[in-house]
Amino acid sequence: MSQSQETLDSLASKIFDHSKAITTYLSANGLRAPSFESNNVAEYPPVPELQEARLMLIESLMDMLHLAMGGSEYIFTQTMVVRVASLCKPPKSES
């Protein structure tokens, strides 16, 4: 849990490596990757070499998200509750 020394570029390179490990495994085994299509596979095969790469990919992506947001935005956006909670028709205007 010590302070991470990662940078945008070091993370980008890790992300590329993890992503490549996943797609290489999938194509070598004739498997499909999840996509945004509604009828595609919903999860990755439960094999350690692929799952390890996938979890490390998620970790690097989250770290990169923090760096991309910078110190000022994370707490601000993470705590933001959309005003849908006050949802009701706005009062009619006086005009």
Add this chain to the structure above:
Amino acid sequence: MNRDNNHSQNKHDSAVINVLNQFDFFSAVPLEGSASYADISRRTQLPEAIVRRILRHAMTSKLFAETEAGSDRVVHTAATAYVVRNPTLRSWVAHNLEEMEPASAKLPEALRKFSFGKQEEPEEPENAAFGLGHLDEHGKPRTLFEFLQNDGEGDNKGYRMPRFAEMMQVASKASHLNPEMVQRGFDWGGLGEATVVDVSVFL
């Protein structure tokens, strides 16, 4: 390993930020140097074991860190140091997590109560999720402003109001909600003769 915190853990992360804010963990750790869990426990007046667990969760979101893994010395990170340098952000967090989040949890109930099976949206401001999340002492739903003005005891009554005002200032100053971006990011002149209506509370 970090968790996928912007998705599955979002509510737990909010709960932890709410604790950091209400018990002011931010001031319990110096900007220069570090604090032990025992130091933070004294400052926040929470048991050390709880302080440890809250901070360990926070650390998975890059909020606070240990100098080295297992060192038991806690330091600020970019996002928590930012709160110390910009303390009004605490009003933003308090408004969202103490006032709006209980209301948002009531949204399905509010829709079931006031909208389900109807063609029209409810008209009355108190017939919203906010009201159900903030009932008065007689169990009657309140609007946001009724709640802000009346919550609190004695001299403390209405304490949420100035905090709400401060929260609005934070929102209007936030660089990612900066009105200048809107001004410069769109070809307003291209509209010709036009009336533009600002419908956002933040701009």
